Amino acid sequence: MSDVVETIGVSKWYGEVLGLNTFTASFGPGITGLVGPNGAGKSTLFKLLIGQLRADQGALTMLGENPWNNVPLKRRLGYCPEHNQLYGWLTGQQFVETLLRLDGMPTTQAARSAKDALEIVGLSNVRHRPTRTYSRGMRQRAKLAQALAHDPEILILDEPLSGADPLARVHILRTITEFARNGGHVLMSTHVLYEIERITNNIVLIHNGKAIATGDIHAIRALIDEHPHAVRLVTPRPRDLAQALAGMEHIVSFEFPALDTLLVRTRKPDSFYKELPKIVVDHGLEVHGLESPDDSLEAVFRYLVG
Amino acid sequence: MDVMRAFRQARTLIVVTVRYLLGTRRVIPTALLASAPVVIALAFAVARIPTYDILVFQSLMVPLFLQVVLIFVTLVNATTLVREEIEDNTLPYLMTRPISKPAIAVYKYVGYLVAVLVLLVPPVVLAYAVTEGHSGDPMTADLDVLGALLLTTVLGSVAYGALFLFLSVLVRKPLAVGLLIGFVWESVVSSFPGDVPKISIIHYLKSIIKDLVAVGPLTNYTSDISTGIAVAVLVGFSIAMLVLALFQFQQMEFRQKA
Numbered sequence: 001m002s003d004v005v006e007t008i009g010v011s012k013w014y015g016e017v018l019g020l021n022t023f024t025a026s027f028g029p030g031i032t033g034l035v036g037p038n039g040a041g042k043s044t045l046f047k048l049l050i051g052q053l054r055a056d057q058g059a060l061t062m063l064g065e066n067p068w069n070n071v072p073l074k075r076r077l078g079y080c081p082e083h084n085q086l087y088g089w090l091t092g093q094q095f096v097e098t099l100l101r102l103d104g105m106p107t108t109q110a111a112r113s114a115k116d117a118l119e120i121v122g123l124s125n126v127r128h129r130p131t132r133t134y135s136r137g138m139r140q141r142a143k144l145a146q147a148l149a150h151d152p153e154i155l156i157l158d159e160p161l162s163g164a165d166p167l168a169r170v171h172i173l174r175t176i177t178e179f180a181r182n183g184g185h186v187l188m189s190t191h192v193l194y195e196i197e198r199i200t201n202n203i204v205l206i207h208n209g210k211a212i213a214t215g216d217i218h219a220i221r222a223l224i225d226e227h228p229h230a231v232r233l234v235t236p237r238p239r240d241l242a243q244a245l246a247g248m249e250h251i252v253s254f255e256f257p258a259l260d261t262l263l264v265r266t267r268k269p270d271s272f273y274k275e276l277p278k279i280v281v282d283h284g285l286e287v288h289g290l291e292s293p294d295d296s297l298e299a300v301f302r303y304l305v306g
Numbered sequence: 307m308d309v310m311r312a313f314r315q316a317r318t319l320i321v322v323t324v325r326y327l328l329g330t331r332r333v334i335p336t337a338l339l340a341s342a343p344v345v346i347a348l349a350f351a352v353a354r355i356p357t358y359d360i361l362v363f364q365s366l367m368v369p370l371f372l373q374v375v376l377i378f379v380t381l382v383n384a385t386t387l388v389r390e391e392i393e394d395n396t397l398p399y400l401m402t403r404p405i406s407k408p409a410i411a412v413y414k415y416v417g418y419l420v421a422v423l424v425l426l427v428p429p430v431v432l433a434y435a436v437t438e439g440h441s442g443d444p445m446t447a448d449l450d451v452l453g454a455l456l457l458t459t460v461l462g463s464v465a466y467g468a469l470f471l472f473l474s475v476l477v478r479k480p481l482a483v484g485l486l487i488g489f490v491w492e493s494v495v496s497s498f499p500g501d502v503p504k505i506s507i508i509h510y511l512k513s514i515i516k517d518l519v520a521v522g523p524l525t526n527y528t529s530d531i532s533t534g535i536a537v538a539v540l541v542g543f544s545i546a547m548l549v550l551a552l553f554q555f556q557q558m559e560f561r562q563k564a
Contacts, residue, residue, distance in 0.1 A: 050398065051513075053561070069407070071406050085396050086396070087396060105314070171451065
């Protein structure tokens with residue numbers, strides 16, 4: 001085993017519910033995205049990696065070591081939990097500083113490092129406010145600050161962008177990218193593919209506790225593109241619209257699920273969205289609504305798992 | 307360097323625990339309850355009750371302070387040490403630090419002890435001072451009573467705290483189980499015949515008061531246990547509860563609430 005994180009046949013039960021199901025994947029250096037819908041097993045894997053849970057089957061190592069009750073390994077790890085709970089009665093500065101002192105850092109150094117970490121994540125001007133007054137985005141950033149303040153080797157971030165406002169997202173993604181650029185490893189989970197696409201090409205797709213695809217994001221997206229993408233259009237003249245769209249070579253099929261609805265399946269959704277407005281205008285047609293049932297990650301996984 | 311690191315970690319977690327237990331709004335109900343003996347003593351003094359003396363003081367302190375205030379304050383504070391971190395989803399922050407789970411529990415327990423003694427000891431001393439002042443006796447007149455109450459307060463805090471800490475890592479609703487033990491079992495156990503009362507903390511606390519105080523409401527309490535034996539039993543019990551709590555905590559997995 002030589003990757004940053006290696007898992008071989010890892011299973012974890014919650015009573016009768018299988019959280020991870022013979023999960024096998026390796027996570028290399030740099031930034032790796034763990035992508036899957038809610039309930040896929042992302043948080044379960046992370047809890048195994050930080051030693052909060054113990055695998056029922058299989059082998060799992062992080063930085064070459066078993067994480068369960070491994071105190072020295074914790075020094076090399078920074079963890080950002082999914083939940084937004086902080087110690088609300090502490091200020092942001094006190095929160096990060098206290099955790100640094102629990103790392104064994106001297107008081108003065110901890111104060112300085114906490115201040116620096118909060119500055120990196122853009123919380124300098126609110127660091128003396130109690131964390132219970134923080135917005136959701138601020139909480140996300142405070143969690144990230146405590147995860148990287150002690151200069152770990154690996155960051156494990158469980159849905160770090162969840163609920164974050166646009167400004168917070170910018171700060172968080174910038175911080176993660178900078179951390180990786182400086183030699184750190186990042187393992188980040190999300191259920192939104194485009195979030196991770198912005199900062200890495202390496203992803204692992206997880207579904208129902210199993211790793212179903214790993215590798216370069218473009219290769220995985222190509223896999224997805226082989227399966228037609230569905231678009232639902234609300235229009236008073238669905239058959240006329242279908243006739244107008246029939247000239248697009250990437251259209252696979254048309255369906256008419258309702259009197260005012262046209263369901264189009266296309267192999268190239270980007271081209272479809274680009275060409276649709278001109279076709280509608282040129283033929284004097286109307287489109288009152290447009291949605292893609294396939295925009296959710298669940299649809300992607302349905303394609304991949306069959 | 308490892309010793310220094312462990313010292314820093316201990317000091318940090320103890321201080322944070324004390325600050326949380328004493329410095330947030332949650333302290334208000336326990337502080338109010340802990341001050342009950344002082345309030346009652348002051349009320350008697352202000353009302354100039356002529357019969358209020360050290361005997362009446364003891365008659366109040368045993369049922370009110372030992373069997374209600376002490377148990378309630380230790381229960382509320384000890385059960386939050388670990389269980390509240392689990393329920394509030396803040397435990398991962400501690401568990402991802404380079405500090406073992408048993409050490410986390412021990413340092414929090416020490417912080418709990420400091421906090422509850424800050425809550426409980428001053429009211430005992432103040433109520434005693436008010437009582438002696440009211441009856442015109444010097445502060446040194448009944449030091450056996452004060453000494454016995456302080457000793458039982460400290461030992462009770464240690465023993466009940468260890469028991470409730472163990473409960474908090476064993477069951478999901480430690481407060482409910484603790485209430486049953488603290489206010490039902492500990493109340494009725496003295497009524498049982500034979501050696502059954504020995505399966506309680508309150509029996510040893512009462513035995514200490516009986517042994518140390520020359521004249522008081524527990525003079526005729528049914529117990530042949532000396533102070534030394536009682537202290538040894540309570541300390542041994544506390545150590546056993548702590549060891550069990552640490553062992554249980556070490557093996558625990560934390561699924562985290564959704």
